Amino acid sequence: MAMLICGVDEAGRGPLVGSVFAAAVILPVQHTITGLNDSKKLSEKQRDLLALAIMEQAIAWAVASASAAEIDQINILQATMLAMSRAVGALSITPEEVLVDGNRTPALTMPSRAIIKGDATVQCISAASILAKVNRDAEAYELDLRHPEYGFAKHKGYGTALHMAALKEFGPIPEHRVSFAPVRAAYAQRKLF
Numbered sequence: 001m002a003m004l005i006c007g008v009d010e011a012g013r014g015p016l017v018g019s020v021f022a023a024a025v026i027l028p029v030q031h032t033i034t035g036l037n038d039s040k041k042l043s044e045k046q047r048d049l050l051a052l053a054i055m056e057q058a059i060a061w062a063v064a065s066a067s068a069a070e071i072d073q074i075n076i077l078q079a080t081m082l083a084m085s086r087a088v089g090a091l092s093i094t095p096e097e098v099l100v101d102g103n104r105t106p107a108l109t110m111p112s113r114a115i116i117k118g119d120a121t122v123q124c125i126s127a128a129s130i131l132a133k134v135n136r137d138a139e140a141y142e143l144d145l146r147h148p149e150y151g152f153a154k155h156k157g158y159g160t161a162l163h164m165a166a167l168k169e170f171g172p173i174p175e176h177r178v179s180f181a182p183v184r185a186a187y188a189q190r191k192l193f
Helices: 044-057 068-074 076-089 123-146 161-170 181-192
Strands: 005-011 020-026 060-066 097-101 112-115
Touching (some): 020 076, 060 076, 060 123, 068 076
């Protein structure tokens, strides 16, 4: 019988707002999902379609996050590791090995390996990359509905000119990451007036 190998990846380390997401996916050896790749190399429509196929065909999958408050408390790297370990812990089946995109792995109870560019080369990591990104984008759209003046649907919370202008004009919202310099600067500016 094939080993149960889980792929793990994150989405949302760079934005100035919202949670960082991680997904864990165990794919069957035989699956019919075509087009798996690093989520950044796929269009939003491709990601959405692939996410449905992944959730349908995976032996197990889970998505978890760490909030903006947790990011501010323990830093973005530690929050990313926390989201990853939460995702693996939420799987309905315990994997025998965990493959993580990047150069480090979270603290886990099972063997794990970091694979640089794994999101483009290892299918179960690509699948995790896609689920993490789709869930991260869903949070950005939800924030956009609650705070349309920031344009989150357009920039997904990244530090674009549009986002920076909105931060300056309206100030941070509770979901902004205060530990990120542009948000800290926006808070400081608000306190001057």
